[in-house]
Amino acid sequence: MNSQRYYSFLDRLCLGFDQAVRALTDTVKTTGADYPGKELPEPSLSDNERRHAAALMRINHAGEICAQALYHGQGVVSRSQEVQEKMHLAATEEGDHLAWCKQRLDELGSHPSYLNPVWYLGSFCIGMTAGMVGDKWSLGFVAETERQVIRHLEGHLNALPSKDQRSYVILQQMEADEARHRDEAVALGARDLPGPVRHIMALTSKIMVKTAFWI
Structure with a gap:
């Protein structure tokens, strides 16, 4: 008897809504990985250095909100059980990054981007669009x-x-994890995107980066 559960499209939309709420309320699922640098002492930073570090971590936190949304959106419409599972696992691992960035923002006395719901919605739609084109x-x-x-x-x-x-x-560990996710996607048969699509992605990212630095 096959005990594996297959979710309908409506099931996946409901799960996607739950995932969105979790991502935007700091209750996202994680692997429970240790917080990098937890043994390091808090540095003595000037006010300007602290604000600058916080702005960079706010950008990274917003980027992880986008990553959650992209994976969630793609998982909702994927035709392949294997790809759905890959997206779910990657989102959980990226949840570690989201939690680490939020914790570091708290330590720096700052806040996430106030536009995170906007970043999430836009990225979720992009993820669904990418998923509908094909796995x-x-x-x-x-x-x-x-x-x-x-x-x-x-x-x-x-x-x-x-x-x-x-x-x-924190950023070092995130970089290593992102490289692994890239390699896993390639191993599963990822196709190279056309140049114009890559440029649009880069432009969209720049808009988010410049905005999240301040807001």
Whole structure:
């Protein structure tokens, strides 16, 4: 007897709504991985350094909100049970990143982006659109997203105040996890996205980055 449960499209939409609420209320599912840098002392930062570090972590937190939404949206419409499971697992692992960024923002005395519901809705729609085109293209979207996120994280690693090692090790671990997600998507058969799509993705990311830095 096959005990595996298959969800209808309506089931997946309801699950998607639950996932959205969790992502936006800091109750997202995680793997329970340890907080990177928890053994490191809190650095002595100037007010300007603290504000700058907090702005960078706010961007990363908003990026993780987008990642949750992308995976949730793609999982809702995926035709493949294997891809659905991959999206669910990746979203859970990305939940670690979301929790780490939120904790670091709290430590820095700052707040997440006030526009997180907007970032989530837009990214969820993009994820659903990518998923409806087909699973191979959906995986290609994941792979390209992770490539752009890795470049973005590399820039933040260089931009953080040198004394803020707690934020640094968080971003280092996130970068390693994103690289693994990229490689897993490629291994599952991700297709390379057309150049114009990659450029639109990069432009959209820049808008989010510049806005989340301040708001």
